[in-house]
Amino acid sequence: MTTSIAPRRAAAHSAARRGTLVGWLFAAPALIAYCAFVIYPLLTGLQYSFYRWNGVGPSEWVGINNYVRVFTDPDLLGSIRNAFVLIAFFTIVPVAAGLVLATLIRSMRPGFFSSASQTILFLPQIIPLAAAGIGWSWMYAQTGAVNQLLSAVGLGSLARPWLGDFQTALPAVGLIGSWVLTGLCTVLFLTGIGKIDPSLYEAVRLDGANWAREFVTVTIPGLRQEIAVLVTITIIAALSSFDIIYTTTLGGPGRATLVPGISIYRIGFTQSEVGLASAFGIVLMILVLACVLPIQRLARVSDR
C-alpha cells in the first residue's frame, strides 16, 4: 500500500505541475502584454512621481513633494471635486434612466418600435467621444440648437452660452456624458432583464403587484450584477473623463470644468512636469479604486 501510494502521488504531482506549466503558457501572451502595457507603465509612473523631471533632461529625486503639491494645490483639488460632481451625470443619471428605459422597452411588444428605440438609444455609444463633444459644443453655443429650442418654446430668457457660463458649464458637459452612457446602460439592462425568469414576473403579477412593485421586487434584484458593472464602468468614466471636456471647454470657464484628466495632461505635456503629473495620476488611480472596489465587494456580498 504505502509503496504504491508514493509513486502515484509523485505522478499526480508532476501531472499537476505540468498542468500548471501549460496553464502559464496559455496565460503568457496576455500576461506579457499586461505586464508590458499596464504593470510596467504603472511602475514607471510610480517611479516618476518621486522625481522632478521634464521628460527629457536630467531628473532630481524629490521624495513625496509631488504628492504634497497634489494635496495642497487648490486648483488640483478643485479638479477632483469636479470629477465627483460628474459622477452624478455619468453614473446616477444614465443608470437610473437605463433602468427605466429598459423596463419600458421590455414592456413594449417586440417589433419595429422596440428595436428602433434600442438602436436610437445605443447610437451615441458608437460615436467617438471627441466628435460628440464637438457636436454638443455647437448645440450649446449662443446661437446653437439648445437655445433655439428654448426660444421656440418661449423660454428664450433661459438661453445662455451653456459652456461659457460658470454655473452651467459643468452640468452641461455632464449631460453629454449622460447622453453617451444612457444607451450603454439601457442595452445592458435589457439583456439582463431577458435573463430574469419570466415566472417571477408572473408570480408578482398574480399577487396583484403593480408596475412599480414589480420593478422593485423583481427587476432591480435581478439586475444587481449589471448595476454593479455599469456603476463601476461609469464611475471610472466620470473620474477619468478627458475627451468630452477637452473638446468642449478645455476645463474652462475659469476652472469650472477642470477635471483630473485635463490637469494631468497639461501638467505632464504642456508644463513638462512629468513627476507631478505622474503623482496626480497615481492619486487618481487610488481614488478610482477607492470608489470602485467597495461596489465590487457589495455586489459579491449580495450574491451569496
Next chain:
Amino acid sequence: MAIFHTRAATRRRIAAVVAVATASVLALAGCAPGSSAPTTTKSTAVTTTLTSKKVHLTIADETGFPLTDKLTAEFTAQHPNITFTVTRDTFQNLTANAPKLLASSTPPDLIRLPMIGDTVKDGLLANLDPYFAAYGWDKWSASQLAPLRVNKDNVRGSGSLYQLGLGYSVTGIYMNTKLAAKVGITAPPATLAELESDMAAAKAKGILPLMEGDKDGVVNFVVQAAMNQYADKTQMMNWIMNVKGASYNTPGNVKGADLIRKWADAGYFPSDINAIDYPTFVSRFQAGEGLFTFNGNWAAADTQAKMGNGVTFFLVPPATAGAPHVAMGAANSFSVAAKSAHINEIVYFLNWIHTNAKARQIVLDVTGAAPGGDPTEAQPTAAPGSLTEQALKMSAQIGSENGQVDFMSNATAGIYAGAIIPESQLLVTGKISGQEFVTKVQDFYAQELAG
C-alpha cells in the same frame, strides 16, 4: 479544508503583493529617469554654400499657417536637389510635443517652437552662433534677434542664438469702418480714453464694441494691450524672458487688468465670450459683428479679403496723447534640431528666407508680416492702401519707437493654459479684480519656474 484553502489563497495573494512591491522598490532604486547630461551638438563643419547632393528636409509647423508650404515650394523650385516634408499640428499639440519630437531619434530638421522652455538646457536645439558669424547676421536688426537668444542661466534675451523668425508679427486693433460711421467715428482713436469713448458710443447705439473670444485665451491680446500702455516695457519683457526676480505684479499691469474688468462690467465684450474661440471671433468680426477686434498682422490678408474696404487696422493707442506706441509682436520662431543631420542645409534655407527677394515677398503676402533680416535690404511691396501695407507701416513704426514686447503667454510653457486662460475667463466676466488676476498669474509663474 475551506479554511486551509482560503489561507493558501491569502498566502498566494500576499506573495504576489510582496513580489510587486519588491519589483517596484527595485525599479525605484534603479537609475533615475532621463538623461543625466545634455547631449552635445554634433560638430558639423559650418558652410554657407548649399550642397549639390540630394537632401530631404523635414519641418514641423503649426496648423493654419501655410507660410512654410509656399516657402519650401519656392526653395525647391530654385534648388531642385532640396526637397521638404512639412508636417502640421495644432499650436497646443505642437508646443506640448516639441521637446519629445526634438529628443527623438528622428527629429524634424526645423520646428516651430514658440516656447524654448528647457529645450536649450537639455541640448535639443542647434546653436546658431557659428552661422551668425558665417552669414554675417550681425547686419540684421539686433533687437529682433535678442528674444531668440538664450543665455547660460536659461534666460532669453541674450546669449547664443537658438531661433530665427519666419516673419515678425505686430498686433493692433481692427475697426469695422461701416459700424464706425454709424457710431460717428471718423478716425482711429489716438488715446485709450478715446478708444473707451468710442466703445461707449457704440454700446449706446446697440453695437457690440469689442468682438473677442476667450475659450482659448485670445482675449489676452486685449488684456496685454491694456497693460502695455501703463506698464514698464522692460519689466514686462524681463518677466517674459524669465529674468531672475522679475515680477508680473506691477502697478502698471494691475492698472491694465483693472481697465479690462471695467470694460467687462460695462458690457463691451460679447456675453458668450468664454464660449468663443479664435476662429469663431475672427469670422464673427469679419461677418460684421463688433466695432473693434484686437488681433495681429497675420489676420490682415484674410480680413481684407472678407471685408474689403470696410475695415482698417491700427496700433493700440497709448494712454496719453503723443506717447510712444507699445505693441505685442514676436518672431514666428523656428529652431533647428540639434540632432538634425542637415543643419547646414536647413540654416541655408533660413538665411534664404531672410535674403531672397521672392522669399521675402512670400513672407509678406502670406503673413502680412515684415520679413526681418537686414534693414537695408529691399522691402517687399504690399498693395497700396491695403491692410497689409498698413501692417507693414505699423511694424516699421513700432520698430522706430522701439515699442515691441513679446506675448506674455510665451513666458513659460504652462502659464497660458494653467493661469492666463482660466484667470482671464474670470476677469472678462467680472468675477475677479485686476489685482487678483495679476497675483494669480505671478503665483503660477513663480511655482512653475521653481518646479
